[in-house]
Amino acid sequence: MLEEHRDRVYGHALYCLRDPDDAADLTQEAFLRLWRRGPEIDEPRLAAWLMRVVRNLCIDHVRRRRTVVVHFGRPDPDALDQLPDGDGPDTGPSHGVAQQESRREMMAALATLPPETRSIMLMHYWQGMKLHEIATALDLNLNSVKVRVHRARKALRAVLDEQAAETATAKRMNG
Amino acid sequence: MKKNCATIELLLAEYASGDLADADRALVTRHLAGCAACRDELAREQRLREQLGALPPAVCPPAVTAAIRSAVRAETAARAAGRPRRRTRWIGAGAALGLAAAAVLLVAVLPERAPRSPGAVDVASIDSVTITDHDRDRARARRDVEWALSYTAGIVDRTEKESIAGVLRHLVTAGPSGS
Numbered sequence: 291m292l293e294e295h296r297d298r299v300y301g302h303a304l305y306c307l308r309d310p311d312d313a314a315d316l317t318q319e320a321f322l323r324l325w326r327r328g329p330e331i332d333e334p335r336l337a338a339w340l341m342r343v344v345r346n347l348c349i350d351h352v353r354r355r356r357t358v359v360v361h362f363g364r365p366d367p368d369a370l371d372q373l374p375d376g377d378g379p380d381t382g383p384s385h386g387v388a389q390q391e392s393r394r395e396m397m398a399a400l401a402t403l404p405p406e407t408r409s410i411m412l413m414h415y416w417q418g419m420k421l422h423e424i425a426t427a428l429d430l431n432l433n434s435v436k437v438r439v440h441r442a443r444k445a446l447r448a449v450l451d452e453q454a455a456e457t458a459t460a461k462r463m464n465g
Numbered sequence: 466m467k468k469n470c471a472t473i474e475l476l477l478a479e480y481a482s483g484d485l486a487d488a489d490r491a492l493v494t495r496h497l498a499g500c501a502a503c504r505d506e507l508a509r510e511q512r513l514r515e516q517l518g519a520l521p522p523a524v525c526p527p528a529v530t531a532a533i534r535s536a537v538r539a540e541t542a543a544r545a546a547g548r549p550r551r552r553t554r555w556i557g558a559g560a561a562l563g564l565a566a567a568a569v570l571l572v573a574v575l576p577e578r579a580p581r582s583p584g585a586v587d588v589a590s591i592d593s594v595t596i597t598d599h600d601r602d603r604a605r606a607r608r609d610v611e612w613a614l615s616y617t618a619g620i621v622d623r624t625e626k627e628s629i630a631g632v633l634r635h636l637v638t639a640g641p642s643g644s
């Protein structure tokens with residue numbers, strides 16, 4: 291059970307918080323909660339239940355951290371570098387750099403979303419959960435999930451476009 | 466048309482992921498044939514889907530798995546021994562302050578068991594009050610801690626109140642019969 295779900299839980303926390311230590315803490319907390327609930331959670335609901343827990347933990351964590359960020363700076367932007375590279379056949383050194391850059395931009399864009407929405411986007415686009423599955427797991431109305439995804443898409447695109455424009459400007463200045 | 470586009474846009478994520486029911490799918494396909502704006506939006510949706518989907522799978526470090534196992538073992542042992550778990554890891558500065566205040570109050574309500582130096586931030590002493598007593602005393606201590614919490618909560622800000630509530634809930638609900 292731990293083996294089956296830990297990567298999803300950890301990954302969700304990592305992409306949500308961009309900090310491997312925090313992701314590790316949250317993963318531990320999520321599984322401890324699961325263990326305490328024990329047989330109450332039956333196998334078919336387990337994945338959804340864990341996602342709900344890790345999402346709630348992430349939201350709490352972000353809220354707590356907001357006040358801390360002012361004093362201790364932003365989360366580690368290099369956290370993503372610790373993720374495994376894709377193991378596709380075209381993975382070469384330059385490909386890896388571009389890939390890391392693109393991940394970093396996506397992570398930065400994700401971080402601009404409210405944590406509730408960030409989690410929904412990760413569940414759907416990264417973890418492949420269907421919107422109605424997310425609605426059930428989070429006890430939300432399906433339409434509200436659709437609206438959040440739609441707004442988040444617009445917000446993310448705006449941030450990514452801005453990043454792209456900044457990169458283009460920087461290249462022109464350097465070139 | 467504008468209102469129609471708003472409806473269609475909400476369906477694009479599921480359209481792109483292939484999760485729409487046939488009727489809705491046909492509706493979207495028909496609309497897309499005549500609406501360049503929604504075709505653009507679909508292209509953005511697909512691009513985002515690619516980018517987010519390209520985030521690599523994360524691997525939970527073995528150390529985290531080991532930590533979970535050992536935490537579970539520790540809790541199991543604590544329950545078997547009739548002692549609840551001790552988890553003070555999440556205590557932040559604000560919560561510690563609140564706990565110090567709660568400790569001061571505990572001195573008043575549990576003089577025979579409370580720490581003798583109330584000025585110190587002595588989280589462990591609160592633990593010992595709530596954890597090591599017999600069941601009957603534990604129930605009383607729990608009520609006292611809850612009362613101390615509600616009193617303390619009034620003098621700290623809302624964020625701190627929440628962390629204290631969380632921490633104390635851990636302490637007071639922990640136990641063989643706790644969740």
Ligand SMILES: [Zn+2]
Pocket residue numbers: 469470473496500501502503504
């Ligand atoms: Zn349209």
